[in-house]
Amino acid sequence: MTVNQFLILGALLFSLGVYGVLVRRNAVAVLLSIELMLAAVNINLVAFGSLLGDTLHTGHIFALFVITVAAAEVGIGLAIVILIFRNRSSANVDELDLMKW
């Protein structure tokens, strides 16, 4: 059981997440794609922690931190999406040019 398969799967999932962030116009779908990228990063952390036989569990603990930060990010992000939808009755990220100079 080598680590390469997990790394390739993580790269594929990360690429799909980047594609979703760049292509989707629904703000909630953009946040879902960000979650996909974070899951890919967690796969890499846990796979390397298992490969190195890390008795300090650094990979696992960093995966836990990533999950925590992702939860905080989702809370704030979805609150912002709801606020934007309340003000403009649309969650399309292409129409959000309020801060464009």
Add this chain to the structure above:
Amino acid sequence: MVELVLFIIFGLAALFGAVTTVWARNPVYSALGLMLTLFSVAVFYVSNGAQFVAAVQVIVYAGAVMTLFLFVIMLVGVDRAEDRRENLPVQRPLALGLLVLFGAGVLVAGRFAWVTGAEGGRGAEGTVEALGSELFRRWVLPFELTALLLIIAAAGTVALGLFRRGEAEGGDEGEAGEGEEAP
């Protein structure tokens, strides 16, 4: 052998879920596809010996976070069609070319041995006891900072939810009419 078969099955499931997340027109299907991907990733955590991370992934991600996503999808509206036409002229073929380059790079990089050391070991088991003893000794300061971050995020979410346009100076009557005056 069993692990390889499990990897193939759940790897395909994870990829299918990811493609569904990115491509589905209905955001509910996107959320369900991401849920499938997260469950498959939890299986990979278990096969790598990270049982506690897998449990946290299923409970926090696939449970709480995806429920939050589904709530917001229902609030924001599932029935509006998303415009899929692309306005950028040359970026899409360019992105395909870069994707081919990136895939070739990944395949080439996979042929080298980047990590030296004892290979094939399953590593230390990530039980609750082992992770807790490390988390509360070596990583206690980042752990407390995470608690601070979560408090700030919760307070920020509540503050954003209470914000109304035009009454930024006095928000004392915020709870009384919670949605009647929506335009």
